[in-house]
Amino acid sequence: MSDDVAIRVRGLRKAYGDNVAVADLDLDVHRGEVFALLGPNGAGKTTTVEILEGYRHRDAGEVQVLGIDPGAAARGSAARTVGNAGRDWRSRVGIVLQGTGEFDELTVAEVVHHFAGFYPDADDPDKVIARVGLAGKARARTHTLSGGQKRRLDVALGIIGRPELLFLDEPTTGFDPEARREFWELIRDLAAAGTTIVLTTHYLDEAEALADRVGVIAAGRLVEVAPPNRLGNRQEALATVSWRTPEGKLESERSATPTALVTELAARFAGEVPGLTVTRPTLEDIYLQMIGHR
Numbered sequence: 001m002s003d004d005v006a007i008r009v010r011g012l013r014k015a016y017g018d019n020v021a022v023a024d025l026d027l028d029v030h031r032g033e034v035f036a037l038l039g040p041n042g043a044g045k046t047t048t049v050e051i052l053e054g055y056r057h058r059d060a061g062e063v064q065v066l067g068i069d070p071g072a073a074a075r076g077s078a079a080r081t082v083g084n085a086g087r088d089w090r091s092r093v094g095i096v097l098q099g100t101g102e103f104d105e106l107t108v109a110e111v112v113h114h115f116a117g118f119y120p121d122a123d124d125p126d127k128v129i130a131r132v133g134l135a136g137k138a139r140a141r142t143h144t145l146s147g148g149q150k151r152r153l154d155v156a157l158g159i160i161g162r163p164e165l166l167f168l169d170e171p172t173t174g175f176d177p178e179a180r181r182e183f184w185e186l187i188r189d190l191a192a193a194g195t196t197i198v199l200t201t202h203y204l205d206e207a208e209a210l211a212d213r214v215g216v217i218a219a220g221r222l223v224e225v226a227p228p229n230r231l232g233n234r235q236e237a238l239a240t241v242s243w244r245t246p247e248g249k250l251e252s253e254r255s256a257t258p259t260a261l262v263t264e265l266a267a268r269f270a271g272e273v274p275g276l277t278v279t280r281p282t283l284e285d286i287y288l289q290m291i292g293h294r
């Protein structure tokens, strides 16, 4: 496996009885990349990611994560062989699962300090608590945190070991808009420091804001992988120019040359064009087309 590849998947397959959750999936994630997996409910994202994390067995295919087969690493750590590839590999991978974040009577600071003890080169717990915006809650018991604050704690536990590769499963579900923006900044900082990030999300704006590349998965297959602005040839999609006639009727026209059309409209109206908008398909429009909802 070449050094710049963090994840390499070939022919991955996983079925639950007759239900094929992941079918012949190929995927490469480069080191230092932020990769977003998008797909409707039940598409196979969690199954794929949990196989990459070593938490689920696969039926077929090759998987390498940081140069290690996570299936073999999981078996190694189950055998508790001290110093084995499994434990070493696990300490290089950070995982933020959907909704843990509650540790009975322990405080935020106690939990983060405790988890720091599991890693050979853990980050400073107080710094990490501040970084996820929980400094004001460091002494709060985790069961008193709000939903969004629990997710922040999950993120703190995912990054405390200074992972080379971080998996985030729907990381901002339940965040208020300000918390989401702060979280995006945190992800950008981690990416800038060289952390490879794989996230699943249902928020198209999140994928667009964070991801270098997006993979769309539908019915267990990877339908397309592309940078967000190129997905589904989005950059070549026609623009829609809309305006209002002097009678107030809404008109619109799809155009490959919207500037020329707007110039013509400006001449026609001798100045301001009433209700003028120029739009191109959003990532969400393209995504919905891709998964067959339009």
Ligand SMILES: Nc1ncnc2c1ncn2[C@@H]1O[C@H](COP(=O)(O)OP(=O)(O)OP(=O)(O)O)[C@@H](O)[C@H]1O
Pocket (backbone or CB within 6 Å): 016, 019, 020, 021, 039, 040, 041, 042, 043, 044, 045, 046, 047, 048
């Ligand atoms: N433990 C399981 N046992 C049986 N079937 C499962 C199991 N886990 C997932 N599945 C099935 O596999 C398919 C893919 O599920 P998966 O959880 O991977 O989808 P997902 O893309 O993560 O969905 P969501 O966006 O809803 O989280 C679904 O049909 C689901 O019902």
